[in-house]
Amino acid sequence: MERIAESIMLSWGGKRILLAFFAGALAVLALPPFNFFAVLFVSFPVLVWLLDGASGPADAGMLGRFRPAFATGWWFGFGYFVAGIWWLGNALLVEADGFAWALPLAVLGLPAVLALFYGAATALARVLWSDGLGRIAALAAAFGLSEWARSFVLTGFPWNAIGYAAMPAPLMMQSVELVGIFGLSALTVFVFSAPALVGTSRGAVAGILAALLLFSAHVGYGWFALSRLDASAKDPTDTxxxxxxxxxxxxxxxxxxxxxxxxxxxxxxxxxxxxxxxxxxxxxxxxxxxxxxxxxxxxxxxxxxxxxxxxxxxxxxxxxxxEDGTGGAPERxxxxxxxxxxxxxxxxxxxxxHLVPFGEYLPFEAWLRKLGLAPVAETFGGFSAGDxxxxxxxxxxxxxxxxxxxxxxxxxxxxxxxxxxxxxxxxxxxxxxxxxxxxxxxxxxxxxxxxxxxxxxxxxxxxxxxxxxxxxxxxxxxxxxxxxxxxxxxxxxxxEQFWNMVNRRFNFGLIIVIMVFTAYFTRNGKRRPLD
Structure with missing residues (x-):
């Protein structure tokens, strides 16, 4: 394991780019319709080892130091989103005469934008990076925050958040009731990154045990929650x-x-x-x-x-x-x-x-229509959002x-x-x-x-x-x-709802705090001189 990790960490140039891209693309096999979540035990350790070797020169300034980590995360995200949402291009081929030209934007352009969130996550994780368990916690916290940001930045597009890869069946969906999809995304990254510790880091035993405990709790709570639901009153709806x-x-x-x-x-x-x-x-x-x-x-x-x-x-x-344009209002x-x-x-x-940008409406419509652009669902001239x-x-x-x-x-x-x-x-x-x-x-x-x-x-x-x-x-x-x-x-x-959205948001924040504290403590603790 150590030799594999060292080879990946020391890779450079095109080899490093391909490793990051294919590690991200491989992770898509954990999503529907494949549901092979075990591939994440490959994808995320590879990402961790790539980030181990992604530090810039110490005298390069802040941007220079973190640019290699950002690039690594961006290529990982680019692979993940190209492999995960390439099918969006199919919508442009329904009316190919008008929209086929935009196929590269859907298949490559949107993944390139979404990959910025993963690039930001890996750059942020590098701030608290270490050679042990802390870097796993830092990466988990950063991905959790990244997935949360994807839900609202530029109207939001949280499609295929990493947490969905850890729920191939209802038994493994129940934890989302407690921590929400963004909290589950952070925990997913922690669990599936843990094998990167084996034979390569201090704290490997603690990290693997923590990951096993979390995974067991994930499955165990699924069994408990479904049993609780089945045991509750089965009042028919008669509907x-x-x-x-x-x-x-x-x-x-x-x-x-x-x-x-x-x-x-x-x-x-x-x-x-x-x-x-x-x-x-x-x-x-x-x-x-x-x-x-x-x-x-x-x-x-x-x-x-x-x-x-x-x-x-x-x-x-x-x-x-x-809705007609009575009273001088525009038709909608x-x-x-x-x-x-x-x-x-x-x-x-x-x-x-919540409308689909470019699908149901055009952002900056007046300007973009002058350029000849139109929403894909243009049958009625685009939609207005309900208020x-x-x-x-x-x-x-x-x-x-x-x-x-x-x-x-x-x-x-x-x-x-x-x-x-x-x-x-x-x-x-x-x-x-x-x-x-x-x-x-x-x-x-x-x-x-x-x-x-x-x-x-x-x-x-x-x-x-x-x-x-x-x-x-x-x-x-x-x-x-x-x-x-x-x-x-x-x-x-x-x-009966065990925990509502407010509780899930609190628990998500608590997960991030615990992960950041773990990353900070282990990073700084290893630098303390021996007594």
Missing amino acids: VIRIVQPAIDQSAKWDVAERERIFSRLLELSALPPREGQPRPSHIVWPETALPFLLTDNPGALSRIADMLQVGQSLISGAVRF YYNTIYVFDDEGQIIGSADKT RRGLLGLPGGMRAVPLICYEAIFPDLSEVSDGRGDLLLNVTNDAWYGMTPGPYQHMRQAQVRSVETRLPLVRAANNGISVVVDAGGRIVGSLSLGESGVFDVELPPRK
Whole structure:
């Protein structure tokens, strides 16, 4: 082990760059759909050993001293994000004539920007670097802070935070209830970096034991939490949900000639009888922007929805909402969830509040449009963000936390100020990304929101992956990627929340403080003269 570590530490030039890049890319195998988390025992020790040899000249000034560490982290992050989100380019090929030119920006440009966070993390870790356990703690704290910063800087994009790599199954998701995804990211880096200590550092025994203890606690708490959930009262909700997954090709979704076929297909699937002996669904859920037209342009659609719904049934559907420019205000379009009763009346709605930059709107729009740029979802000229987040009332007295598309990747958006709600409602359209890892990654992040909030998740996707998940993150019904159809399932009950978002934030901060203290103490302790 020592010879391998020394070889990596002393590498330079192109070899060092390739080692960092491929160590980051390898870590993606720990994410869905692969879920091979053991690869992190390779990726992070390699990163630690590269950082051991990433110190700049002492007389080079602060920037010069930390530039090699920043570059190492940047190349690691570049590999991680290129391998992890290359599928974003698929969205640009849906309308290749207008957006294919931007493919390098999605496949290489965005990873290059996201890699800046990992570069900053490794440079920050080098401030408290040492030759022992402390450097592992420093790296863990820095990555935790980096992942937290990714959740809000430039509107935020915390996709594939490192913590998701440590939760391939519900048993290993439960710890997120205690420390949140950013705290779990810090602990993940600590545990999987610990093998770098073997045979190469003082404090190896303490570090390995600490990592084993943390990993055992991670799995042990998973068993305890799921057992606690199963032992709690199993009050039935008496609510049967039908998820409709039409699997409409994205290239046809807004084609005027396809509108009638798409709408008829949605109605046909929704009206299918339940399986023999099973109750009929009380709530039918369609995906994001499922309605292939503006309701203001097709008022007859409400009558057809009413005809499809039986007495007591309701429809929950994604749609584009139009707001005219009365009073001199500009016309606006919103990515919305509508709730329809059995008479076809709209009885509730929620607008998306966190839009996708360049996908649903253009930052600095006036300037960028002069350059000929447009958002990828340009069908209606781009979207406006809703001005309020709150619970969405559903028939039967239930209240849902609305999460439209990638809002589900933001932990803060799964809790709202006006109450806890009875379920998380996530409508999405992952058809943009085709048969790639993207939909699997997206579903996993939504699944983890259930564990954090202890609310069931109802997720309807145009082309997969549609699921209903219980409060422990366990899937109780699903349709796979690319499958067209429906499934009916009784809505699982919400469970008592052990710790809320405020507690998780406190615990995350506590983890960072402990890691920084460990790094500082060991770094300075080794320099004290012997008595």
